[in-house]
Amino acid sequence: MNVKSFEQDGVAVFHVNGEINISTSPELRKLFEKEQKKKIVIDFEKVTYIDSSGLATLVEVLKRAKTQGGSLGLATMSDKVKSLFEITKLDKLFSIFQNQNDAVNAVK
Amino acid sequence: MKKSITTKEFQVPSVLSEVQKTSERVLSFLKPLVLNEAFLFDIRLCLEEALINAMKYGNQLKKELAVRLKVEYDEDEIRIRVEDQGDGFKPKELQRCTEGDNLLKNSGRGVYLIHQLMDKVVYSPKGNSLLMIKFLKNASSASN
Numbered sequence: 001m002n003v004k005s006f007e008q009d010g011v012a013v014f015h016v017n018g019e020i021n022i023s024t025s026p027e028l029r030k031l032f033e034k035e036q037k038k039k040i041v042i043d044f045e046k047v048t049y050i051d052s053s054g055l056a057t058l059v060e061v062l063k064r065a066k067t068q069g070g071s072l073g074l075a076t077m078s079d080k081v082k083s084l085f086e087i088t089k090l091d092k093l094f095s096i097f098q099n100q101n102d103a104v105n106a107v108k
Numbered sequence: 109m110k111k112s113i114t115t116k117e118f119q120v121p122s123v124l125s126e127v128q129k130t131s132e133r134v135l136s137f138l139k140p141l142v143l144n145e146a147f148l149f150d151i152r153l154c155l156e157e158a159l160i161n162a163m164k165y166g167n168q169l170k171k172e173l174a175v176r177l178k179v180e181y182d183e184d185e186i187r188i189r190v191e192d193q194g195d196g197f198k199p200k201e202l203q204r205c206t207e208g209d210n211l212l213k214n215s216g217r218g219v220y221l222i223h224q225l226m227d228k229v230v231y232s233p234k235g236n237s238l239l240m241i242k243f244l245k246n247a248s249s250a251s252n
Contacts, residue, residue, distance in 0.1 A: 022160055
């Protein structure tokens with residue numbers, strides 16, 4: 001897994017490439033723990049796989065953002081990845097968008 | 109008529125780095141079935157969730173304790189059995205991860221996903237062995 005980040009309209013945008021799984025989710029968690037910006041978008045276009053540890057990591061990122069008065073948007077999920085959010089009802093917890101621009105506009 | 113059953117067994121050390129290697133071996137074993145990507149994703153996810161739970165909670169991540177894995181298939185279904193050497197798991201005691209504040213919790217989704225993505229899930233009476241069954245209808249990549 002690798003992650004590219006940049007800023008768009010004051011929002012920290014993270015493009016995750018690869019798998020968010022038991023091996024890689026600790027690294028992702030550390031990355032977001034260091035993030036200073038309160039408004040975050042995570043783009044899933046190149047996320048090919050996610051497991052329950054990956055979902056748990058994202059819940060932690062969301063909780064942290066909310067505690068700090070920030071906001072988090074998830075964007076560009078494949079149908080399969082999105083279905084896992086739906087199955088676990090996490091689609092009720094997260095703001096999920098079709099594309100990065102919609103997510104940035106909602107979060108900023 | 110008797111069904112033709114193809115079987116493979118694995119002994120997996122309880123080391124998390126073995127999880128993905130094992131699922132790759134299992135998916136390779138299932139290649140003759142020519143399964144579509146969505147089906148393979150479900151198989152991989154359920155297998156890895158079961159292995160992780162067996163290693164972490166059953167075998168306490170003790171490398172010397174193996175997880176026994178048996179994968180078999182016939183024309184109708186794939187059966188995956190994961191067995192650890194622990195004292196057993198009581199599925200009824202697991203809080204439903206989709207209810208109320210449990211949505212924000214860190215655990216429980218793995219087992220829930222297994223139940224949602226597999227067609228049948230059976231625990232041994234002791235609770236240290238899990239059988240997951242996925243029916244093969246609509247699984248072929250030719251049906252995409």
